[in-house]
Amino acid sequence: MEFEVRHLRALCAIADTGSLHRAARQLGVAQPSLSTQLRRIEQELGGALFTRAHTGCRPTPLGRLVLLRARPLVAEMRSLVAEARSAATGGPQLRVGSTASRALSGWLRRLRGRRQEPILHMDVSANALLRMVADGQLDIAFVHEVEGCPLRMPEGLRLRVLMEREPQFVSLPADHPAAARPVVHLADLAGDRWMIDPTVDGEWDAVHRILRAAGLNPRVLHGDYHTAAALVATGEVVTVCQPTSPSRPETAVRRLAGDPLGVRLLLAARTEAELDAVYPGLEEAYWETARQAPAYGEWLERAHHRPRAFAPAH
Incomplete structure (x- = not known):
């Protein structure tokens, strides 16, 4: 078996999501196919890379060793592809990650209006997107954090809160x-x-x-x-x-009734300057979308919510 970048990407995805099912979704492949690929990789390397349990997949000591070498290689390949695309199109491209949001289309439109051509990467996993920003695979990520279930925040990220608590x-x-x-x-x-x-x-x-x-x-x-x-x-x-x-x-x-479930909406980047460059457009797009939802608009008016910025404590 010859190792390819896709094999390393698969290992990183399993580690980042903690689940073969979620990793398969992120990679756009069927879970049985990913399971078979993982078994072949483990056979080639001579040992288990992950422990499987009902709580998910966790790297073994061998897995951690492989991931230590795999992550920089995957990040470097992503950077190479991004730089090549940028050179081919004749201008810089902004690598944007996002979980699902109806504000996304308005935000992307505003970014293009500022001559920032976005490359969009969608993912259901906010944790995976944050890790991609920390690893330099994305420039910015717009994610939601479900109340009571804190995200795993990588070191070195700067955050800005769009909504402290958006009711679901x-x-x-x-x-x-x-x-x-x-x-x-x-x-x-x-x-x-x-x-x-x-x-x-x-x-x-x-x-x-x-x-x-x-x-x-x-x-x-x-x-x-x-x-x-x-x-x-x-x-x-x-x-x-x-x-x-x-x-x-x-x-x-x-x-x-009672708004029992909420999420926190976050924008993440590696520097404050990157946040400053894209946050205003996201804020405008979000309120534009909110105005189109009468029930939510009424809730916002009663709650007097305003977005605010903060820097995370490490």
Whole structure:
């Protein structure tokens, strides 16, 4: 077996996400294919690189040794590709990472207006994106941190808070009895199936916590949020969603009573100068998106929320 950069990228992805399933999602491959690739790599190197348990994958001592050498090689290859693309297009490109956000399109439009051509890397894992910024694979990352589930913050990153606490709403079928009210209690959803994406850092733990606190133990299905949106529309499930999500003819987006679930919206870079260059456009795009969501706009007006900046304490 000849080692290629893709093999090293796979090892780094497994270590960063702590899961073969999440790593496969990040790499855009099937999990069985990634598992087979990992077994072949371990056979070639003569030992296990990760321990597998129900809590996820953790590097073995051999795995840590391999990752120590693999990470710089992967980062260098990414830098080489980015520099080559920049030279080919005749100008600098901004490597942007992001978890899902409806503010993203407006932000990218504003970056292009400032003659900053963004290269976008989407990922459900905020931890993976933060590590890519720290390793120099991305210039900037816009991520969310689920309340009660702190992100693993690499050393040396600078952060700026866009929203200290963005409440998460619920998406339910338009003909659901609770959809007739502007605010939904969790008890109103006691008989519903929920769908949660377990690959989103912290999301499953947080949703499980608020359901348990409400005395609920509903059936929970695992799936990505594109699938969840389709199943909500057909009345199969309910799911948590961003407050900027639009209601559609088949679905209704409603605030949860008491705002039991929230996320912190963060922008991360290696320097304050990098944050200063892109934060204003992100802030404008976010408030533009918020104004298009009436229920969230009302919540913001009552809460008097304002974004603020901070530097993390290490």
